[in-house]
Structures are given as C-alpha cells and as structure tokens.
Amino acid sequence: xxxxxxxxxxxxxxxxxxxxxxxxxxxxxxxxxxxxxxxxxxxxxxxxxxxxxxxxxxxxxxxxxxxxxxxxxxxxxxxxxxxxxxxxxxxxxxxxxxxxxxxxxxxxxxxxxxxxxxxxxxxxxxxxxxxxxxxxxxxxxxxxxxxxxxxxxxxxxxxxxxxxxxxxxxxxxxxxxxxxxxxxxxxxxxxxxxxxxxxxxxxxxxxxxxxxxxxxxxxxxxxxxxxxxxxxxxxxxxxxxxxxxxxxxxxxxxxxxxxxxxxxxxxxxxxxxxxxxxxxxxxxxxxxxxxxxxxxxxxxxxxxxxxxxxxxxxxxxxxxxxxxxxxxxxxxxxxxxxxxxxxxxxxxxxxxxxxxxxxxxxxxxxxxxxxxxxxxxxxxxxxxxxxxxxxxxxxxxxxxx
Numbered sequence: 001x002x003x004x005x006x007x008x009x010x011x012x013x014x015x016x017x018x019x020x021x022x023x024x025x026x027x028x029x030x031x032x033x034x035x036x037x038x039x040x041x042x043x044x045x046x047x048x049x050x051x052x053x054x055x056x057x058x059x060x061x062x063x064x065x066x067x068x069x070x071x072x073x074x075x076x077x078x079x080x081x082x083x084x085x086x087x088x089x090x091x092x093x094x095x096x097x098x099x100x101x102x103x104x105x106x107x108x109x110x111x112x113x114x115x116x117x118x119x120x121x122x123x124x125x126x127x128x129x130x131x132x133x134x135x136x137x138x139x140x141x142x143x144x145x146x147x148x149x150x151x152x153x154x155x156x157x158x159x160x161x162x163x164x165x166x167x168x169x170x171x172x173x174x175x176x177x178x179x180x181x182x183x184x185x186x187x188x189x190x191x192x193x194x195x196x197x198x199x200x201x202x203x204x205x206x207x208x209x210x211x212x213x214x215x216x217x218x219x220x221x222x223x224x225x226x227x228x229x230x231x232x233x234x235x236x237x238x239x240x241x242x243x244x245x246x247x248x249x250x251x252x253x254x255x256x257x258x259x260x261x262x263x264x265x266x267x268x269x270x271x272x273x274x275x276x277x278x279x280x281x282x283x284x285x286x287x288x289x290x291x292x293x294x295x296x297x298x299x300x301x302x303x304x305x306x307x308x309x310x311x312x313x314x315x316x317x318x319x320x321x322x323x324x325x326x327x328x329x330x331x332x333x334x335x336x337x338x339x340x341x342x343x344x345x346x347x348x349x350x351x352x353x354x355x356x357x358x359x360x361x362x363x364x365x366x367x368x369x370x371x372x373x374x375x376x377x378x379x380x381x382x383x384x385x386x387x388x389x390x391x392x393x394x395x396x397x398x399x400x401x
Contacts, residue, residue, distance in 0.1 A: 029096070029392070030400040036298045037355045039368035039394055046395035049372045053388040054097055060378040061385070062090070062107065066135035067117065071110030076379045080138065082131035084147020087115050089385040091154030096392050096399050098161035108158055109168060115151055122197040125180035127151060129196060142198040145185040146212050149193075152177040153217050156224055156401035171224065178221045182229065191236040192262040195274070206263040207273070210244075210255040211288040213237040215296040215305055220401045238304040240266045241293070245311060249333040252319075253311025254282035255289050256333060268333065278338050283330040287346045291390055294352030298393075299400045306356055313353040317363050324350075324370040344374055344383040348390040355394070368394060 032038075039046060066072045066082075073086035094108040114135075120126040120143040128137035129144035155174035164171040184197035192208040194200060199207065215234050222230035240262075245253045248268060256268035258279045268280035276283075290312050293305040319335060320326040327347045330338035348371050354364040371391065376384050392398050 029396050029398040030299055032298045032355075032396075033301050035358060037358070037361055037364050038396065040361065040365050041368055041372075043395070045372070046368075046391070047397075050388070050391045050395050050397060051100075053376060053384065053391055054093070054101065056376045056378075057093070057384055057388055058103075058107070060376075061086075061381045064110075066114055066131075069110060070113045070117070071107050072114040072131075072135070073111065073381065073385075075381045077382055080130040081133045082114075082135070084115075084127045084129040084144045085150065086147075086381055086385065087111050087127065088147045088150025088154060089389065091115075092150055092157060093385070093388055093392070095154050095157035095161055096389075096397060098158075100397075105162060108154070112155075112168070112173070120184075120197055123180050123184040125176050126184060126197055140198065143185065143196045145181070145193050145196055145199075146209065148177060148181050148185060149212060149214060149217050152181060153214075153220060153401065156220050157399050160399060160401045175225055178225055178230075181221075182227070182233075186233060187262070190262045191233050192240070192259075192266075193233075193237070203260070203273075206261060207269075208259045208262050208266075209285055210241075210257065210259055211285045211292065213241060213289075214292045215303065216292070216299065216400060219296070219300065224401070238308075241308050242304070244268070245308060252282075252315040252331065252333060252335045253308065254315070254331060254333050254335070255286050256280045257283045257285040278330060281330060281332050281338055283338065284345065287330070287343075288349055288386065290353035291349035291386070291393075294349070294356060295393060295398065295400075297356045298352070299398075309353045309356055313350065313357050313360060313363075316350050317354070317360060322363055322366065324367045344371065344380075344387045347371060347374075348383075348387045351390055352393055 061074050063072045063074050072082050073090040074081060075083045075086040090111045091108055094104045097104040115127045118128045118131060118137045120128050121141045126143040126148050128141040129147055130139045132138045152174050155170050159170040185194050187194055193212045195204055195209060215238060218230050218234035244255055258269055258273050259266045260269045261267045270280055271277055273279040290309055293309040296303045297306040297309050324347055328337040329341050329343045329346050351367040354360040354367055
C-alpha cells in the first residue's frame with residue numbers, strides 16, 4: 001500500500017485525546033539474544049518515547065464509530081478508511097501495552113470485534129481487507145495476508161499477556177486464524193505467502209510480498225498450532241531472502257516490495273506489478289523488512305535473519321555516512337534513491353537492524369535520537385504505527401509470543 005511522502009518536523013509533541021493517556025511504559029518484554037544492542041538513552045527516556053507515541057496513536061487513529069464496544073484503527077493515509085494491516089498493528093500494539101495502560105485490553109477486544117464483524121468472502125476466518133467510512137467492507141471484501149498475519153500474531157501476544165481463560169479465548173482465536181492463513185493465504189505448491197485469499201490464480205499465484213516474510217510470526221504459529229508446516233514455510237522464506245540478497249542486492253541486502261516467480265527462482269518484478277513503478281524496489285512495503293527480520297534476529301539465537309539484516313544495516317550506515325537524517329524514502333536494490341524526503345517507515349526499521357551489530361552502538365543511538373525527535377503526524381497512521389512498534393522493541397517492551 002503506497003503512502004504519501006512527507007517531510008518530518010524534528011520536534012517533540014504529545015497530543016492528549018479523549019482517551020485516557022497511559023502512565024509511562026516500563027521495560028518488561030521478551031529477553032533479547034545476548035549481545036543485542038539497546039539505545040544508550042536512559043530507560044525512562046525510552047519508555048517516555050513509547051508512551052508519547054501510544055497516547056498520540058490512541059488519540060488520532062482509534063475510532064468507536066463502527067459499533068458498540070468496537071474499536072477500529074483508522075488508516076487516514078491509505079486507500080480506504082479502515083484496512084486490515086491497521087487492525088493487525090492495533091492489536092499487536094495494544095497487547096504489548098498490557099500492564100502499561102488500563103485501556104489496552106478493552107482496545108484490543110474492541111478491534112477484535114471489528115475484525116470478526118468483517119470476514120472475508122473467501123474464508124470467514126480471515127478479515128476483509130478494506131472498509132469504507134460507513135464501516136462496510138468494500139473492494140471485493142477479500143483478505144490481505146499482511147493484515148491476517150498480524151491479527152493472528154496479536155492474538156498470540158494477547159494469550160501470553162492476559163491468558164485465555166476469560167471471556168475471549170485468545171489462543172483458540174489465534175489458532176483459528178492461523179489455520180485459515182495456511183489454507184487460503186499460503187500457496188500449497190510454492191509454500192510462499194500469497195498476497196491475499198484472492199491471489200491464487202494467474203500471475204498472482206506465484207507472487208508474494210517480502211514484508212510478509214516474518215520469521216518470528218511463522219515461529220509463533222508453529223509453536224501455537226504444533227504444525228511443523230510452519231517451520232517449512234519459515235525456512236522457505238528465509239532461503240528466499242538470502243537468495244534475493246545474493247542475486248539482486250549483494251551490496252545493499254535490500255529486498256523488493258514484491259517478489260515474483262516463486263514457483264522457481266524468486267525475483268523482483270520489473271516496473272509495476274501491483275501498486276506502482278517501484279514494486280521491484282525497496283519501497284513502501286519492503287521498508288518494514290529490517291524491523292521484521294531484525295525482531296527475529298534479536299530474539300532467537302541462530303536466526304537466519306541475523307546475517308540478512310546485518311547486511312542491510314552495514315549498507316545504510318555507510319551510504320548515509322552515519323547520519324540517520326539522510327535515510328531516503330526508497331531505494332533500488334542497488335542502493336539508488338527512488339524518492340526524496342524522509343519518512344519514519346524507512347528510518348525507524350533500520351534501528352532494529354542496528355541492534356544486531358556490536359559495532360553499531362553510536363549509529364543506534366543516533367537513530368533513536370532521530371526517531372524520538374520526530375513529530376507524529378495525525379494523518380500518517382502507517383508511519384506512526386511502525387514507529388511505535390519499533391520503539392517498543394528498542395525500549396525492551398517487545399513481547400514475542
């Protein structure tokens with residue numbers, strides 16, 4: 001999904017909304033692999049950054065207009081007012097804020113109600129990807145894989161932090177969605193994730209989105225279901241990342257937004273495939289890759305993502321001369337900038353990549369300072385949601401199910 005480019009003002013802001021603001025966060029997340037870097041800033045400063053973004057996110061992107069007891073994440077900068085990716089982000093974020101905000105569980109449960117009220121026409125256990133301003137599913141009412149992957153992951157986090165003995169069995173809900181993802185959003189022949197439950201024919205049947213290649217999610221799905229197929233699916237994607245880096249991005253390690261030819265040797269598309277002319281470049285989808293791969297690298301000893309994300313980190317640190325303000329809004333796989341300006345969805349994920357490299361403490365500290373200085377944009381749900389999730393990782397508040 002393409003996001004509008006904007007220039008960021010480097011000033012801090014805390015916006016208080018109608019919702020109750022949270023008390024300061026405190027690091028109580030999953031332990032990281034020994035040797036993982038953390039920002040040098042005091043923990044209180046890191047926690048304050050999380051709280052600032054969480055309160056801003058609640059005030060600007062949560063809607064109660066779609067039904068009693070329902071919350072929905074508004075995607076003001078997307079093609080439709082509500083998109084699946086946003087609901088998934090909201091669920092994951094809310095679950096990670098458990099114990100830090102008394103409203104977190106109500107928000108999570110409210111988003112889940114919205115999700116379940118809008119099933120895909122192709123598989124009722126998946127979420128219809130887009131809703132209009134009247135909260136009605138539109139544009140085919142089918143699914144988007146990135147949204148469902150995150151919804152399932154958020155449910156597993158909810159089970160970990162709140163348990164499943166209450167009014168909602170989060171574990172059972174997660175398994176229900178995970179099984180539906182495997183049935184309708186993973187190709188039975190290639191074992192790659194599809195673009196959605198609609199993408200199983202024509203050129204889309206052998207296409208995938210690199211930002212959906214999240215090894216930590218696949219690990220969690222295997223653990224939750226006991227289904228070894230998820231381990232095979234994870235390995236398939238891990239091998240494809242290494243192959244694409246070696247063949248198409250040996251200098252940068254960057255991955256393309258979309259990948260085609262998944263039935264033989266995966267490759268980036270040339271020109272527009274689905275969304276725009278940069279579909280084969282590191283653009284508005286793939287910008288999430290350093291964060292997604294990095295999260296697995298810092299939480300799982302021996303993760304294949306470690307070497308993969310270190311390549312990205314080494315390149316971006318060198319190409320910017322160690323100045324995070326010079327991180328561009330997209331690159332060709334060879335490292336040539338594609339669009340001008342700075343955007344948090346490109347800057348923030350590289351901070352997670354930096355956590356994996358023992359020689360990048362100064363670079364990580366600069367990245368944290370840059371991210372903490374961003375003024376959240378009330379019209380940018382995408383950048384705000386990504387930055388908040390990155391800050392949860394940087395501050396030690398990340399929860400891996």
